[in-house]
Amino acid sequence: MSRVLYGYWRSSASWRVRIALGLKGLDYDQKAIDLRTGAQSGVGFALLNPQGFVPYFIDGDVGLNQSLAIIEYLDEVYPEPSLLDPDPVKRARIRAAAQIVACDIHPIDNLRVLKYLKRQMGQEQDAIDDWYRHWIEEGFKPLEEIAEGSPGPYLFGDQVTLADVCLAPQMYNARRLRTDLSRFPALTEIDKALMKLPAFLNARPEAQPDADH
Numbered sequence: 032m033s034r035v036l037y038g039y040w041r042s043s044a045s046w047r048v049r050i051a052l053g054l055k056g057l058d059y060d061q062k063a064i065d066l067r068t069g070a071q072s073g074v075g076f077a078l079l080n081p082q083g084f085v086p087y088f089i090d091g092d093v094g095l096n097q098s099l100a101i102i103e104y105l106d107e108v109y110p111e112p113s114l115l116d117p118d119p120v121k122r123a124r125i126r127a128a129a130q131i132v133a134c135d136i137h138p139i140d141n142l143r144v145l146k147y148l149k150r151q152m153g154q155e156q157d158a159i160d161d162w163y164r165h166w167i168e169e170g171f172k173p174l175e176e177i178a179e180g181s182p183g184p185y186l187f188g189d190q191v192t193l194a195d196v197c198l199a200p201q202m203y204n205a206r207r208l209r210t211d212l213s214r215f216p217a218l219t220e221i222d223k224a225l226m227k228l229p230a231f232l233n234a235r236p237e238a239q240p241d242a243d244h
Contacts, residue, residue, distance in 0.1 A: 034059035037076065037087040039066045040239035043137055043200035044098035045086040049239075050196045051102045053230030055109045063241035066142055099133055102193060114193045125187055128177055128194035132201045136170035140204070164210045167201065171215050174198065178217035184224040191228070199225045203236070 036052070036059050038045030052059055064070045064085050071083045080087040080096050087094065088101045090108070095101045106114045115122045138144070140163050148154045148162065174186070183189035186198060202222040205212060212219050225231045236242055 033089070033091065035062055035089040036060070037062045037064050037079070037089075038085045038239075039064055040242040041236045042066065042085050043141075043204060044084070044133075046200040046203075046234055046236065047098045047133075047196050048086045048088060048101050048105075049234035050199065050230055051105050051114065053233055054112060054114070054191060054196075054228075055105060057105070057109060061240060063239075065241070099129065099193075099197075102196065106193075112191070114191065114196060116187070116192070121187070125192045125194050128174060128186060129192075129197040131170050131174055132194075132197040136166055136201060140166050160208055163208050164205075167205050167208070167210050168214070170201075171205070171218060175215045175218050178215075178221050181217075181221070185221055191225070195221070195225055198222065199231055 034052075034057060036045070036048060038048070038061065040063070064076055066085070070076065071085060076087075077083055079094060082096055084096060086098055086101060087096050088104075089095075090104075093104075095104055102114065115125055145159055145163065148159050149156070154162075177186055177194075181188060185191055186194045198218070199222060202212075202218065232238070
């Protein structure tokens with residue numbers, strides 16, 4: 032069965048899917064969609080994914096968009112290792128933590144929003160960077176509380192979950208925009224533990240074939 036991931040090397044959402052594929056040991060081909068050049072709006076990609084976002088994942092005759100939907104599909108079709116807990120309460124809490132990143136932080140800090148702030152709203156780059164850091168910090172506050180209460184090296188103990196898959200790319204973004212992470216020591220320690228795992232290391236932006244070096 033052929034698997035193809037359409038993504039962009041520095042896209043957090045694409046990175047999440049790369050991590051999940053790596054954790055599950057699934058081979059796939061990568062197709063680069065350069066968000067800086069508007070390739071996501073090209074006719075060819077629009078036929079695949081009318082929303083025009085990355086990632087877009089093909090698994091045989093199945094095509095899926097939206098990173099969390101893709102990852103949950105992978106978790107159901109390729110269940111080992113599981114990224115969710117069998118207990119419904121724990122599973123809901125893992126999803127809630129993942130959504131703090133994927134639904135609260137990322138959508139208002141992504142490239143299209145930042146471009147709109149600059150071009151249409153006339154904001155200076157310093158103000159845009161402050162915006163970016165503010166929303167990261169707001170989302171990291173509840174995540175830090177979760178991390179402080181974790182009994183293991185990851186957000187929910189000694190097993191990597193969907194929440195960790197979402198956290199690592201956002202930690203990278205926080206550092207890239209010079210966010211003060213001294214306020215989030217527990218998250219920083221979890222990120223260090225995650226980045227020792229091959230699936231997380233191999234999914235890093237700079238390790239991708241379309242990365243700028």
